[in-house]
Amino acid sequence: MAKRRLVLTFPPxxxxxxxxxxxxxxxxxxxxILRAEIHEGEIGRMLVELDGQAKRxxxxxxxxxxxxxxxxxxxxxxxxxxxxxxxCGACTAVCLPGAxxxxxxxxxxxxxxxRCILCGLxxxxxxxxxxxxxx
Amino acid sequence: xxxxxxxxxxxxxxxEAVVLSADEMTELVKSEGAKKAAxxxxxxxxxxxxxxxxxxxxxxxxxxxxxxxxxxxxxNDVPVCADLAAVDAYIGATxxxxxxxxxxxxxxxxxxxxxxxxxxLRATAYGTDCYPLREIETWVNRDTVNQAYLFNPRNSYQxxxxxxxxxxxxxxxxxxxxxxxxxxxxxxxxxxxxxLLNDPYYRTxxxxxxxxxxxxxxxxxxxGTQHKPTVERSPGGTPVGPAGALALIGDLKRMDRRFLRGxxxxxxxxxxxxxxxxxxxxxxxxxxxxxxxxxxxxxxxVFDYSQPVRARQPLGRVNYGELRKGTIEIxxxxxxxxPLSSYKVAREIAGILxxxxxxxxxxxxxxxxxxxxxxxxxxLEVRSKEGI
Ligand code: SF4
Ligand code: SF4
Numbered sequence: 001m002a003k004r005r006l007v008l009t010f011p012p013x014x015x016x017x018x019x020x021x022x023x024x025x026x027x028x029x030x031x032x033i034l035r036a037e038i039h040e041g042e043i044g045r046m047l048v049e050l051d052g053q054a055k056r057x058x059x060x061x062x063x064x065x066x067x068x069x070x071x072x073x074x075x076x077x078x079x080x081x082x083x084x085x086x087x088c089g090a091c092t093a094v095c096l097p098g099a100x101x102x103x104x105x106x107x108x109x110x111x112x113x114x115r116c117i118l119c120g121l122x123x124x125x126x127x128x129x130x131x132x133x134x135x
Numbered sequence: 136x137x138x139x140x141x142x143x144x145x146x147x148x149x150x151e152a153v154v155l156s157a158d159e160m161t162e163l164v165k166s167e168g169a170k171k172a173a174x175x176x177x178x179x180x181x182x183x184x185x186x187x188x189x190x191x192x193x194x195x196x197x198x199x200x201x202x203x204x205x206x207x208x209x210x211n212d213v214p215v216c217a218d219l220a221a222v223d224a225y226i227g228a229t230x231x232x233x234x235x236x237x238x239x240x241x242x243x244x245x246x247x248x249x250x251x252x253x254x255x256l257r258a259t260a261y262g263t264d265c266y267p268l269r270e271i272e273t274w275v276n277r278d279t280v281n282q283a284y285l286f287n288p289r290n291s292y293q294x295x296x297x298x299x300x301x302x303x304x305x306x307x308x309x310x311x312x313x314x315x316x317x318x319x320x321x322x323x324x325x326x327x328x329x330x331l332l333n334d335p336y337y338r339t340x341x342x343x344x345x346x347x348x349x350x351x352x353x354x355x356x357x358x359g360t361q362h363k364p365t366v367e368r369s370p371g372g373t374p375v376g377p378a379g380a381l382a383l384i385g386d387l388k389r390m391d392r393r394f395l396r397g398x399x400x401x402x403x404x405x406x407x408x409x410x411x412x413x414x415x416x417x418x419x420x421x422x423x424x425x426x427x428x429x430x431x432x433x434x435x436x437v438f439d440y441s442q443p444v445r446a447r448q449p450l451g452r453v454n455y456g457e458l459r460k461g462t463i464e465i466x467x468x469x470x471x472x473x474p475l476s477s478y479k480v481a482r483e484i485a486g487i488l489x490x491x492x493x494x495x496x497x498x499x500x501x502x503x504x505x506x507x508x509x510x511x512x513x514x515l516e517v518r519s520k521e522g523i
Pocket of ligand 1 (some may be wrong): 093098118
């Protein structure tokens with residue numbers, strides 16, 4: 001079994017297709033929608049966590065791409081300039097999923113991209129403006 | 136047996152001084168007691184690296200030809216105060232850029248200067264017989280200006296509040312982004328590493344104390360603005376909220392950007408992260424006990440920052456042991472909490488200062504004058520001319 005976090009971008013003509021149902025039914029993938037911004041007739045984006053067989057997930061991704069859905073690994077959508085980071089912790093205050101943490105013994109900022117839901121709250125919270133989030 | 140500053144300095148000169156960081160001292164006092172620790176240790180080094188709005192730098196630009204008596208001055212488009220002699224100015228950390236607003240401010244200008252970068256200087260003047268020039272535009276950096284020294288009216292606050300938000304919308308404060316309905320809480324003190332929490336009654340820190348400031352050397356020059364020693368204190372002597380504060384001075388030209396960083400708090404404004412480290416001589420058992428203070432002994436009060444009033448009622452009391460673990464209890468519910476001041480860099484500062492003292496490069500200076508041990512803070516009342 002494998003888990004992957006993907007950002008799906010839908011062109012207008014695909015927005016209204018039942019893709020999530022397709023993933024579940026045809027590929028046996030547990031699909032957890034972490035965030036979604038979809039408006040009828042417009043481009044929509046969705047952050048999903050797929051849980052299933054690695055092979056089935058690959059097939060599903062291929063199918064989505066054939067439908068015109070753009071598929072990206074979610075971890076590429078958050079960037080942190082860690083060479084400039086002072087590990088103050090201000091960003092961790094707003095990171096409810098706990099992707100950003102400053103903890104002992106080192107008290108150094110750590111970003112676990114796998115836990116990030118691309119909410120973007122940390123972007124404004126960083127006093128040094130070191131984080132960028134695309135969603 | 137009590138030691139004097141001079142005896143400790145003798146040991147530092149000979150390279151024999153035993154120096155511990157405040158973290159290490161906390162461990163030692165816990166395991167061996169204050170009495171033994173006092174015999175073993177000569178100096179404890181502290182450190183803090185947090186946003187300190189009441190900061191700034193004096194600069195003297197040198198005279199142009201023909202000369203100008205600058206009246207309005209901008210550095211990288213940030214207005215700086217030049218209401219001093221002809222080419223003296225004070226860069227206030229929180230001044231905002233005319234063109235970039237909150238994204239760049241006085242604190243960033245200071246960081247750029249420290250880093251040796253070129254800064255655009257623009258000034259206008261009304262012109263006088265002896266200073267005829269009315270406008271100038273040029274570039275300056277750390278090495279082209281005469282003096283550049285940090286002078287921070289209030290730094291190194293002895294403890295600070297813990298902030299949360301009880302309203303139903305996100306608020307943007309100098310304590311960071313606070314999420315609605317007690318969604319989070321922030322705090323801003325190095326706790327057991329923080330200078331004034333290790334000398335709670337200002338026995339050794341006073342005017343003239345030599346310190347680590349922004350990566351170079353500096354001095355305590357005065358009591359900080361809003362210095363408020365008369366406050367409620369925990370059993371160990373540490374105050375339960377903002378109390379004492381220091382005015383600090385030091386040569387900007389010898390500082391390092393790693394310990395002086397411009398910052399912007401979203402929808403609040405610009406501030407300067409300042410690195411401060413203060414050595415504390417272990418003169419006797421009492422100083423050993425003070426510097427042995429642990430995060431669990433240091434308390435602070437939690438306030439709801441959505442109430443925009445001067446006298447907010449505290450929601451409760453927490454200690455830094457709890458805060459460091461990342462969750463506190465407010466109103467019976469668990470609230471995640473996060474720091475704003477960097478514990479990692481605070482430790483680094485205490486470590487660097489420890490190294491300087493061990494190598495005999497940094498001697499302690501006894502205060503020329505102690506900080507006031509008593510006093511409070513006056514509010515600003517709105518008065519009418521008839522009412523005064
Ligand atoms: S985008 Fe949201 S979830 Fe991701 S790291 Fe930032 S605050 Fe955390
Ligand atoms: S808020 Fe910015 S500087 Fe501070 S720890 Fe987070 S990323 Fe680093």
